[in-house]
Amino acid sequence: MGKDYLLQVQNVTKRYGDKIALNDFSMDICPGEIVALIGENGAGKTTLLNIICGYSKPSAGQVQYKGKNIVANPLIIREFGILIEPQFLDYISAEENLRLLSQLTNLKQDTRIKELLEMTELYSSRKKKVKEFSFGMKQRLGLCQCLFTEVGFLILDEPFVGLDPIGKELFKQTILDMAHKQNVPVLFSSHDLDDVDEICDRVVMISKGNKQLDQPLEHKQTYTVKIERTISDDIKRSLLEKCSDLRFFEDKIMFQDETLIIDIQKILLQKGHYICGFSVQKNNLKSLFGMEG
Known part of the structure; x- marks a missing residue:
């Protein structure tokens, strides 16, 4: 009996003029699985994540989520929690940014805002303007954004960059809880093998747009x-x-x-x-x- 894949990347190629950023790339992800993308800078990791999120269209191939083509069904992306270069209004507070998000999504969730700010240890800084935040604090606020609504798939681009040890552990525990307690698959990119090794079930290595490795981590x-x-x-x-x-x-x-x-x-x-x-x-x-x- 075949595996129950939630996300399928099928023979995806991405070209920018003469440059091939991704070359015939394929990958499948199951519910509750934590998958890490590793590779050198410019390997194609962010390009792949942008295609999966619908931010960029593939030159060839397709991405399917729950059996539906993402390009043909763009609204399905609403089920994704995405942390790729998070954007904020710097001149208002963290709490106000989340309240604005609740208005844009027609979800009045004061309780959820408080939960997320407490979970990311930003509650005591909720009234601060975002422009006063450190990079790590902005990363944590980005996590609040991507978890604001119910998430069916979590996608994170270099989530551990700029985080102090406490922030790293918070992110790691969130990823583990999403996958193991809620059966939500998580796909994240990272250049730190120690962080990857600690939490992921499978590692996919990209080099110059080509998949070099796709291997479960059994931790024998x-x-x-x-x-x-x-x-x-x-x-x-x-x-x-x-x-x-x-x-x-x-x-x-x-x-x-x-x-x-x-x-x-x-x-x-x-x-x-x-x-x-x-x-x-x-x-x-x-x-x-x-x-x-």
């Missing part, structure tokens, strides 16, 4: 056994005859199946070696890209 653990001397070729052969998926580095044996430890220990003892160290490490994105150690 790596087990490392250290012996008292450098591992010989003879020991490697004996271990690989009994145990698969082993990696060797000088005096260390690394593997991801914890049940192998018994066989490894038995073979080492037979060969006159003993284990002098054992460690467990949670895998992360940096180890996936070879950026650790």
Whole structure:
């Protein structure tokens, strides 16, 4: 039985004159899934988000939400909570900006305004003019905007940029709550692998408009056994005859199946070696890209 995809990006290409910003890009997202877009500056992340949000039309291909083409059904975007370069009226307060939003959407929600300002820890600054806000405070006010109405899909462009540690944790918890408690899918771009690794279910890497990677993050653990001397070729052969998926580095044996430890220990003892160290490490994105150690 196939997966229940909420959003489908199908063979999307975006051209600006002779430049190809996105090249035959495809991606699917399920309800409740947290997906991170990573890639260098200018890779095509923001271009993709703008197309998904209906801000820009693809040169080829299509984006479907709930089985409907976004270009042909633009009103469906009302279900999206979007944080891409949020816009405010700087000369009025944060609270007044949200009240204006409630008037524009015909939703008189004083309670919701208070809830959002408290959730983003802006309530004590609600009377301040937005022009007095720091960049991080404006990011949090942008989160209030995109969560003001009931959201079916959350899209965030570099949401953690400019946030202090408290602001980052607030954003991360909001994303996790939306996905896990409300089954709302979240798509966000980021250049910080630590932030991505902490909350996302899947990572999609874009480079020069092309999809380079689309991989679930299972967060498996790596087990490392250290012996008292450098591992010989003879020991490697004996271990690989009994145990698969082993990696060797000088005096260390690394593997991801914890049940192998018994066989490894038995073979080492037979060969006159003993284990002098054992460690467990949670895998992360940096180890996936070879950026650790």
